Amino acid sequence: MTTVDTTPSSTARTGQLSSGAVSxxxxxAAFLAAFYPLxxxxxxxxxxxxxxxxxxxxxxxxxxxTLRLDQKLSGKDFFxxxxxxxxxxxxxxxxxxxxxxxxxxxxxxxxxxxxxxxSPTLLNSASFGFSRAxxxxxxxxxxxxxxxxxxxxxxxxxxxxxxxxxxxxxxxFLGAPLPSGFIPSSKxxxxxxxxxxxxxxxxxxxxxxxxGATVERMQDNQLISSNANGSYRFNSLQNFLTNxxxxxxxxxxxxxxxxxxxxxxxxxxxxDDMRLVKDLTFNAGLRYEMVTVPxxxxxxxxxxxxxxxxxxxIGPPFFKNPTLRNFEPRVGFAWNPRGxxxxxxxxxxxxxxxxxxxEFTITIQHAQPFVNELYANSISPGDFQLCGTxxxxxxxxxxxxxxxxxxxxxxxxxxxxxxxxxxxxxxxSVAQELTSTLAVTLGYVGSRGVxxxxxxxxxxxxLPTLTSAGYLWPCGPDGTPGTTCATRFLPQGTQANPQPSxxxxxxxxxxxxxxxxxxxxxxxxxANITKRVSHGFQFSGSYTWGKSIDTLSSTEANDAFPNGLFxxxxxxxxxxxGLSDFNVAQTFVLSVTWEIPGPKAGSSLPAFPKMxxxxxxxxxxYKVSTGQPFTPIFGGDPRGMRLEETGETPSRVTAxxxxxxxxxxxxxxxxxxxxxxxxxxxxxxxxxCAPFPGAAAPAPSGTVHCANLAGNLGRNALVGxxxxxxxxxxxxxxxxxxxxxxxxxxxxxxxxxxxxxxxFASPTDNLAAFDxxxxxxxxxxxxxxxxxxxxxxxxxxxxxx
Numbered sequence: 001m002t003t004v005d006t007t008p009s010s011t012a013r014t015g016q017l018s019s020g021a022v023s024x025x026x027x028x029a030a031f032l033a034a035f036y037p038l039x040x041x042x043x044x045x046x047x048x049x050x051x052x053x054x055x056x057x058x059x060x061x062x063x064x065x066t067l068r069l070d071q072k073l074s075g076k077d078f079f080x081x082x083x084x085x086x087x088x089x090x091x092x093x094x095x096x097x098x099x100x101x102x103x104x105x106x107x108x109x110x111x112x113x114x115x116x117x118x119s120p121t122l123l124n125s126a127s128f129g130f131s132r133a134x135x136x137x138x139x140x141x142x143x144x145x146x147x148x149x150x151x152x153x154x155x156x157x158x159x160x161x162x163x164x165x166x167x168x169x170x171x172x173f174l175g176a177p178l179p180s181g182f183i184p185s186s187k188x189x190x191x192x193x194x195x196x197x198x199x200x201x202x203x204x205x206x207x208x209x210x211x212g213a214t215v216e217r218m219q220d221n222q223l224i225s226s227n228a229n230g231s232y233r234f235n236s237l238q239n240f241l242t243n244x245x246x247x248x249x250x251x252x253x254x255x256x257x258x259x260x261x262x263x264x265x266x267x268x269x270x271x272d273d274m275r276l277v278k279d280l281t282f283n284a285g286l287r288y289e290m291v292t293v294p295x296x297x298x299x300x301x302x303x304x305x306x307x308x309x310x311x312x313x314i315g316p317p318f319f320k321n322p323t324l325r326n327f328e329p330r331v332g333f334a335w336n337p338r339g340x341x342x343x344x345x346x347x348x349x350x351x352x353x354x355x356x357x358x359e360f361t362i363t364i365q366h367a368q369p370f371v372n373e374l375y376a377n378s379i380s381p382g383d384f385q386l387c388g389t390x391x392x393x394x395x396x397x398x399x400x401x402x403x404x405x406x407x408x409x410x411x412x413x414x415x416x417x418x419x420x421x422x423x424x425x426x427x428x429s430v431a432q433e434l435t436s437t438l439a440v441t442l443g444y445v446g447s448r449g450v451x452x453x454x455x456x457x458x459x460x461x462x463l464p465t466l467t468s469a470g471y472l473w474p475c476g477p478d479g480t481p482g483t484t485c486a487t488r489f490l491p492q493g494t495q496a497n498p499q500p501s502x503x504x505x506x507x508x509x510x511x512x513x514x515x516x517x518x519x520x521x522x523x524x525x526x527a528n529i530t531k532r533v534s535h536g537f538q539f540s541g542s543y544t545w546g547k548s549i550d551t552l553s554s555t556e557a558n559d560a561f562p563n564g565l566f567x568x569x570x571x572x573x574x575x576x577x578g579l580s581d582f583n584v585a586q587t588f589v590l591s592v593t594w595e596i597p598g599p600k601a602g603s604s605l606p607a608f609p610k611m612x613x614x615x616x617x618x619x620x621x622y623k624v625s626t627g628q629p630f631t632p633i634f635g636g637d638p639r640g641m642r643l644e645e646t647g648e649t650p651s652r653v654t655a656x657x658x659x660x661x662x663x664x665x666x667x668x669x670x671x672x673x674x675x676x677x678x679x680x681x682x683x684x685x686x687x688x689c690a691p692f693p694g695a696a697a698p699a700p701s702g703t704v705h706c707a708n709l710a711g712n713l714g715r716n717a718l719v720g721x722x723x724x725x726x727x728x729x730x731x732x733x734x735x736x737x738x739x740x741x742x743x744x745x746x747x748x749x750x751x752x753x754x755x756x757x758x759x760f761a762s763p764t765d766n767l768a769a770f771d772x773x774x775x776x777x778x779x780x781x782x783x784x785x786x787x788x789x790x791x792x793x794x795x796x797x798x799x800x801x
Contacts, residue, residue, distance in 0.1 A: 154394070631716055688708075
């Protein structure tokens with residue numbers, strides 16, 4: 001596959017930027033020469049950056065098998081058991097193709113099932129199951145750049161080169177491998193689930209009753225490394241070249257502990273399917289489902305009971321259990337008037353979303369006192385240091401300045417008294433049989449999510465004030481002569497005594513937050529047309545037109561989706577309400593199968609020609625859909641939120657030609673950069689507004705640029721490219737009657753994306769429209785990946801008996 005990254009041009013590396021010449025720091029110059037290749041696929045915009053394209057294989061191998069045993073013990077008892085194992089490994093390239101790492105995953109599932117018939121109207125079914133999923137992500141299998149293992153480029157003692165991220169216009173360099181042979185973001189995960197259930201089925205008159213109960217024991221074991229080699233962020237290319245970092249993240253933990261989350265689920269239900277009259281069935285049921293509050297096997301469970309606490313509490317209770325009253329009513333009906341060709345169906349149900357281990361494992365594993373990750377959001381120019389003696393050594397690096405110093409570690413805050421998280425779903429549809437083999441269905445579905453998880457990677461931010469112009473962050477003198485309003489400073493300071501702005505809890509450098517406050521809304525029209533097999537031909541077409549809106553789409557991390565925004569304003573969900581990160585407005589899928597007629601039974605054709613022209617089958621699958629949304633942002637932190645990762649949005653231009661903000665079909669400039677602008681406020685706000693020193697043009701008359709003001713561009717206001725993909729298959733069935741009636745040696749030729757269409761993905765790697773100074777970023781909207789592979793062809797022989 002071909003990957004496109006963005007790197008500094010040769011002129012930029014000498015300090016000759018389009019905005020003016022700068023002096024390149026020698027440590028940065030050495031780092032660029034070691035890890036950032038020169039552009040080889042053309043320059044971007046003003047020539048400060050360019051595209052670097054490279055081709056590398058992504059190889060996946062998989063082995064899968066299933067065993068099943070069915071045994072009839074008696075006329076009233078039946079037993080079955082299954083076992084499945086699936087193991088795969090994917091080899092994938094890293095940034096700039098400088099290394100290869102693997103993703104190894106394995107799944108095992110074992111189930112036992114026993115059925116007993118008490119009477120013709122009473123049946124009992126009991127099941128026991130065990131499932132295990134294991135993943136090892138990030139083991140390095142090959143290093144193509146030998147400098148990756150040169151300790152002189154390390155950011156921290158005992159490591160190798162760390163990552164450089166967040167530079168507007170540049171692809172992030174994700175760092176060298178750890179000395180242990182894993183990439184810095186490696187994970188080792190093992191999930192075990194033990195399940196037992198019993199279901200009872202009873203028929204009485206018009207009632208078909210079902211009763212059941214289930215219990216599940218969950219074990220989630222994980223070992224995660226984070227920032228083990230260190231990470232620097234820069235808010236502009238100029239600041240990167242001149243060694244003015246925005247923030248530093250590191251890890252002084254010798255060994256990260258293994259975490260084992262434990263939780264138990266209990267559930268019970270009753271349901272009655274009542275056939276009220278011949279053509280009307282009514283369903284009513286009630287389910288109860290609760291889980292225990294998660295615990296940790298080694299009591300490694302930190303949590304700030306109050307957001308302002310200086311230290312985290314250890315151990316249970318993690319939070320108050322919100323699931324103790326989880327009663328879930330569900331109703332439905334099916335009506336076939338007069339037993340005709342029309343069928344009406346509808347239903348409504350309440351479904352609880354349980355607080356399961358996956359919502360917490362990636363936060364508690366990074367928090368004090370068991371792990372000492374470091375986050376410095378205010379560091380000095382020149383703090384980007386390399387440990388080699390030729391570069392000055394580690395003694396004055398950002399890591400050395402914050403290691404062991406209070407106020408830079410990481411903690412976690414989980415809402416102590418969460419509300420019940422549930423989703424209401426409803427649907428109504430009508431199906432009509434047009435012919436004996438053709439039917440259409442038209443329906444409406446909707447849902448409403450209440451108190452959904454709201455995960456923010458870092459809530460330890462500087463809080464703004466709500467004004468008539470929008471949310472405004474503080475600014476004040478920073479000690480620089482002539483600067484009266486700089487972000488990250490308070491207005492009550494003076495030039496002689498500047499007062500830095502203060503985060504929510506200055507005892508920490510980062511606080512991961514988990515709340516139950518998000519909301520979601522979904523409405524969709526669904527249509528389907530299906531033709532059953534006749535004359536060897538069948539097809540099915542489905543169309544969905546819907547919209548999903550929420551205030552945050554993530555449950556594990558605020559960037560769970562590649563288009564997710566970092567660290568939004570958790571205290572005001574009005575600022576985050578928009579299209580869901582996964583929203584796809586329209587989707588159409590058509591599948592067609594045709595069994596080509598062969599010679600009729602009793603044909604006088606000789607055996608070989610008859611076999612050659614019979615048994616052919618053609619299969620086509622076509623999918624077309626609109627794209628997923630995304631949001632252009634600022635690089636860096638112009639508002640002064642003091643966050644290492646931000647999702648700060650610019651404002652939208654309302655001039656002619658900007659009714660849409662995208663250039664469809666243009667992968668180099670998918671975003672209309674001319675339709676995005678810097679936030680402005682009325683001139684009366686001038687004393688409270690920090691300027692944009694890199695602004696390309698002055699603010700419109702009667703306004704001032706305001707770096708510390710929230711932009712008016714909403715979350716997920718732009719929509720990425722859609723998808724159009726045709727898969728085609730040719731099957732040749734060869735029945736061998738001498739072995740058995742059903743033995744089939746099937747030849748398969750399968751063509752994926754047979755038209756070889758380039759289905760571009762959203763430009764999520766190039767969302768920065770401006771850097772922190774307000775200078776436009778020429779790579780905004782550059783698309784570097786596709787949603788699908790190029791044309792893939794595979795041949796197979798499948799034995800069926």
